[in-house]
Amino acid sequence: MDLNQPAGENYANPKTCFFHVFFKAASLAFYILSALFFDSFVIIFVVTVVLAALDFWVVKNVSGRILVGLRWWNEINEQGESVWKFECLDQESLARMNKKDSWLFWWTIYLNAVAWIFLAIFSIIRFEPDYVLVVGVCLSLGIANIVGFTRCRKDAKKQIQQFASQTIASRFSSTLQSAFSVV
Numbered sequence: 001m002d003l004n005q006p007a008g009e010n011y012a013n014p015k016t017c018f019f020h021v022f023f024k025a026a027s028l029a030f031y032i033l034s035a036l037f038f039d040s041f042v043i044i045f046v047v048t049v050v051l052a053a054l055d056f057w058v059v060k061n062v063s064g065r066i067l068v069g070l071r072w073w074n075e076i077n078e079q080g081e082s083v084w085k086f087e088c089l090d091q092e093s094l095a096r097m098n099k100k101d102s103w104l105f106w107w108t109i110y111l112n113a114v115a116w117i118f119l120a121i122f123s124i125i126r127f128e129p130d131y132v133l134v135v136g137v138c139l140s141l142g143i144a145n146i147v148g149f150t151r152c153r154k155d156a157k158k159q160i161q162q163f164a165s166q167t168i169a170s171r172f173s174s175t176l177q178s179a180f181s182v183v
Contacts, residue, residue, distance in 0.1 A: 011104070018061060020062075020108060021104070024108060026085040028119075030048055031134065032119075049137050049138065056145060060072070063105060064149055067101040067152075069097055070088050071086070072085065073085050073148075086152040088152065103149065109145055109149065113139060
């Protein structure tokens with residue numbers, strides 16, 4: 001990423017943006033157009049789910065880090081409880097993130113989920129329970145990324161607010177100390 005480039009002028013990471021959109025579009029396009037070319041539900045299921053899984057992996061492990069500076073994962077602790085873990089760049093690096101990259105990231109993960117919801121409704125209306133299963137798997141992967149990155153963004157904002165309040169409090173106390181030490 002070119003840090004000298006004004007934010008929002010161009011995409012700072014065009015290759016990452018391409019793959020962020022590519023696997024979403026590929027899974028949706030294959031699912032929609034596959035009925036024209038294949039009679040086998042198994043082929044449609046496998047290829048669509050593999051493309052959606054590739055999208056999940058790219059978003060979670062690559063484009064989330066590069067485009068918005070966020071990373072999440074889930075661990076099971078010693079008590080057997082699920083624990084969400086979040087990472088984000090520091091405030092200075094987050095401020096330098098490209099606005100177009102961020103906009104593309106958030107809009108495409110939400111629009112992808114909306115598209116799968118419409119396809120689920122369409123499959124239910126057509127009484128195709130097999131295809132509801134395909135859509136359900138793809139929608140689950142998309143929603144997992146939405147939940148993970150939304151929670152990560154909220155956690156990052158909370159960390160920024162805590163840092164800001166700590167910085168203000170420490171500056172205030174150092175100002176008071178210096179004022180009273182002069183006296």
